[in-house]
Amino acid sequence: MVIFSDGCSSQYKSRTPFADVSFAEKDVQCSIERNYFGSRHGKGPCDGEGGVIKAALSRAVKNQEFIPTCPQAVYDFCQKSLAKSTNSFRRTFYWTETGDIQRDRPSRVVKTVKGTRKLHSVRSTGEVYALQSRDLSCYCILCLSDATGCENQRWVDSWRMLKLSPSTNTNTVVNSESAPDARLESDNQTDQPCEHVMETDAIESCISDTQPVGSSGFHVCDFILVRVESARGRPLMFLGQIVHKDGNLFQVKFMKRVSDGKYIWPTREDVSWVPTTEIISAISLKSLTNREHFLFDSDKIKAAAEVAELDLG
Incomplete structure (x- = not known):
């Protein structure tokens, strides 16, 4: 050849x-x-x-x-x-x-x-x-x-x-898309999703405790709001995008909040596997600016946070 x-x-x-x-x-x-x-x-x-x-x-x-x-x-x-x-x-x-x-x-x-x-x-x-x-x-x-x-x-x-x-x-x-236990480190230690590696037993427990994927209505590429324990042990709500799914687990790539309704991708990827039960709701992308800022409906995000009784991460 x-x-x-x-x-x-x-x-x-x-x-x-x-x-x-x-x-x-x-x-x-x-x-x-x-x-x-x-x-x-x-x-x-x-x-x-x-x-x-x-x-x-x-x-x-x-x-x-x-x-x-x-x-x-x-x-x-x-x-x-x-x-x-x-x-x-x-x-x-x-x-x-x-x-x-x-x-x-x-x-x-x-x-x-x-x-x-x-x-x-x-x-x-x-x-x-x-x-x-x-x-x-x-x-x-x-x-x-x-x-x-x-x-x-x-x-x-x-x-x-x-x-x-x-x-x-x-x-x-490690290819984070190939193994559900892969977890990349956060940019810093302040109210970012905590560094956590899910062991095999924990994954099986999550799968058994969650509803079938078909009933969740979430798909790859969807933007979603997720409940995550921060490094300080305080539950917060973060926005991310589903990049892969494995049974009842979703691999989510988290975004960084710039201001109300405005998000960007962080310099260092923040990816984690989350069960369906931690997903609060889907959120639609309104537009994408020339500066690669992703714009979402800030009122819907705040309303979802109030219903879930969570602060925004």
């Missing part, structure tokens, strides 16, 4: 993608040769398609026709407004569920490769943590047949072995 791409270090040209190439025979049962365009030479049709999607979303938001509350909402908008299929043109969107892509791969944690920016071609060798690399790419007859030499050897250097060194630091970030 021959791949051409740009040299973006966060996606294609860095130590982890190099490790993925070395595992090619094991992962996809074929060899991979990856080539990197020079700076500002990696534009292609996909970049134009990305521009079409961004422009359409921007127009819809400005015209107050659509509010991108979550990935699912964006996908639904693209399916409805941008998907096309004709005899000469096709634009298709695919939805990827959480867990479809394995992102926690400790075996691919390797040390940084020196001279990465100079490399423009790497290929697998059949041995993990081993690659062949060269500064420039070439697909002359000799190179295609893996024969000795190259028709362009005046400019293209020979393949050389590149050994990847597994890193001793194999600490990986």
Whole structure:
């Protein structure tokens, strides 16, 4: 398999993608040769398609026709407004569920490769943590047949072995969407949802004590008001968005209150699993400002807090 791409270090040209190439025979049962365009030479049709999607979303938001509350909402908008299929043109969107892509791969944690920016071609060798690399790419007859030499050897250097060194630091970030017991820390200790890890027994207890999800009427992407014990042990009401559900538990991404009815996403994600019984009610998003402020009906929020006898967090 021959791949051409740009040299973006966060996606294609860095130590982890190099490790993925070395595992090619094991992962996809074929060899991979990856080539990197020079700076500002990696534009292609996909970049134009990305521009079409961004422009359409921007127009819809400005015209107050659509509010991108979550990935699912964006996908639904693209399916409805941008998907096309004709005899000469096709634009298709695919939805990827959480867990479809394995992102926690400790075996691919390797040390940084020196001279990465100079490399423009790497290929697998059949041995993990081993690659062949060269500064420039070439697909002359000799190179295609893996024969000795190259028709362009005046400019293209020979393949050389590149050994990847597994890193001793194999600490990986826990995917909070993959396990109900994952809980990210709060920005600070003042009246934020307390740092709490739900053990397996506690989760089973919550599931047995709550009503079936079907009767709750809450769905992924909904904004909701939640009762949460703060770090000081005082119950407060917070606003968040459902990002995942597992049985009778909902994974909620909490927001930060700026003023009455105005919320933003905190700099550091605040995510927690909550049972249905802790959800007070759903709340509709009124609008989204250019400064990424989410506006809600402050009167409805205050009324819900009064009924639940809770202070706002």
